[in-house]
Amino acid sequence: MKPPGEKQNQRLGTLLLNTLAREMRLWRAPVLKSGCIQGSDISPTQYHEVIVWLREMNGVFQFSSETFALGVCVLNSLLATVKTQLKYLKCMAITSLILAAKINEEDEVIASVKDLLEQSRCKFSTAEILRMERVILNKLHWDLYMATPMDFIHIVSSD
Template sequence: MRCTWLSENNRVQFLLGNALLVEESKWKVPCFLDSTIKGTDISPMQYEQVVLWIEHLRSHFKFHPETYGLTVSILNRILATVKVQTKYLRCIAITCLYLAVKTNEEDEIIPSIKKLAGQSGCLYSSAEILRMERIILDKLQWDLYMATPVDFLNIVRMAE
């Protein structure tokens, strides 16, 4: 978004303000209470492990860092929205990664669901991931994008 009518400082302030409004309207954080996420069976350690696993997959497939940020953002939003059982955590995580990949990456490097599932070692079938994709999209009302820290850094970098 180009704001040619504003001075450089005002333009950066305008862009940061818009990104912050988007973040405020969508941000929900999964609450950890008594060693689990409120309303789930997931412990902070399990959450940390799955987030590290997502980063490992991002690195393995050479996806952009923005894809990782969006993946974790989608994961946090879904964990804050629905009750999740531990046995589905990896399925949800790989699906969040796949959604972020389809949103952020170039078509040429997007792996098939079968390849992503196989190389990730998540033990879920393509059909299960596709079914989870539909559930996540429905729960998030098909609105995946949320401002991530990388977006804020890009806005500041553009101003330089």
């Protein structure tokens, strides 16, 4: 790989600055307070477990790494926005991943919500997932195009 020229460096710099500006404007992360995510009864360990589970589900569904990264960003933004009970965490997580897949994956790759729930062995109904989709979209103002770590990796690794 040859070193980038000045024009390539300028393009890379512009891409990074634009992505960083978008991230600064939109990025929200859950805040820990008293050993739990602020506004919830979710501990860091429980959060970590649901992220690991979400990664496993991403593999089961054969979604891309970009979809997983966006799903985690959507979940984080939601957790930073709403008060949450632990019993809803998995529903929020799987719905965040499904929404990310609707943005990143080809339509033929995404199974129906019913099939995804069967594959994940979740005990949620299709209606609960669709209701959670509406909640997430409303709370995040229908803006799920968030900068993810994968975006930065792609920008830096592009020729």
